[in-house]
Amino acid sequence: MNTRKDTMGTALVALTLVAMMVSLYMVFLYAPREATMGDVQRIFYFHVPSAWVAFFAFFLVFVFSLVYLARSNKRWDTLAAACAEIGVLFCTLVLITGPIWAKPVWGVWWTWDARLTLTLVLWLIYVAYLMLRHYMTDPERRATFAAVLGVIGFLDVPLVYFSIRWWRTQHPQPVMAGGEGSGLEAPMLATLLVCIATFTLLFFTLLRHRLRLQSLRDEVDTLQDRLEQAG
């Protein structure tokens, strides 16, 4: 059934590939060397877009979970699960690229600042979401439970963020976490925007492949069922 040519998918992959080449060129050759931080600052062009994709993916999990609870159509559950997986992947990238950048610049690998802590807590929540899915067998029940967690998990985001911020203001801060991104030069900003667009394209490419994989799995399942019934 899936033998027909996937023109849209091929086009998306090609577009993402081209965008990646452009992004790499811009990150390493076009964007100027940052005056104080040096070349290590270039990780910023991977770090920030990863964070954007992670948050975007978790937001989509929330939206698809709500739609699933309202409509209970399996499609929305598959979408939510795929978004959660990709979100966790990019959230992991944020948590890896962050410390690599922080060590030479701030002098520490990690600081319990609101944004960092929120990212870590988000990672924990959505890994728990994936674990819950993994530990359930009944597909309909799994979809409903995961949707409830997808909604609560996302509603929790602002609560976690502001709690940590207010908590931080009452405790001494170990390092100066100055706001980066303030006053970006034009070429830097352009590079950042292109990278964000590229990562977004990559997100949709991965999502598409994940959905195709799921539909193939479902097809194998139905074929297997039919085989068992016949034999």
Next chain:
Amino acid sequence: MWRAITTILWKDLKIELQTKEAFGASFVFSLMVLVIFNFTLDLTTEEALKMGAGFLWIAFAFGGVLALNRSFALERDENCVQGLQLMPVDRGGIYLGKCLANVIFMLITEIILLPLFAVFFNVDITGRPLYLFAVLFLGSVGFSSVGTLFSAIAVHTRMREVILPILLLPITIPILIAAVEATAYAFGADTDPSFWFRLLLVYDVIFVTVSFLTFGYILQE
């Protein structure tokens, strides 16, 4: 609705009075956490005063997870979940009854653990008793609200007892932060008393409302 709440609440309290399983598990475990803190950290009185609120809430949270696991494991054992599903009442009533029972179990553990904590760590807990009690209550409501919902989720998974803390602890971080700060004030620390108290109240309202609204989906057949 009101009758559903009281019926479920009485049922859980009666079972608990006879078996004392939830209390036994959560109390002994919480106590163990405090004892282990003592050995691993070896605190002076000033340090204990500063960090005591945090220790207490770690002990309450871990003990609470055990009691919450029990909450729906109880229903699963004799296939009572089906009975609950068949009850011709509003799902919200069942949720509130269950949640209230869990709040009461947590509070009992907390109230018995507090004097022991005061003795072990040499902390004066009598400074603001009414405020302290209100904070314990609000903290337990916040923790049990999502906890009850997740307990109902956890019994249907393959890893039952393991999955509950993994789901619950990251979600309840805001509650724990606010509860620890408010409890620290009750012990005489220099934190803002009304701010964290009000925040705890707001979080409780949010968490109870969302859990109340979503519980119906969990208890579907």
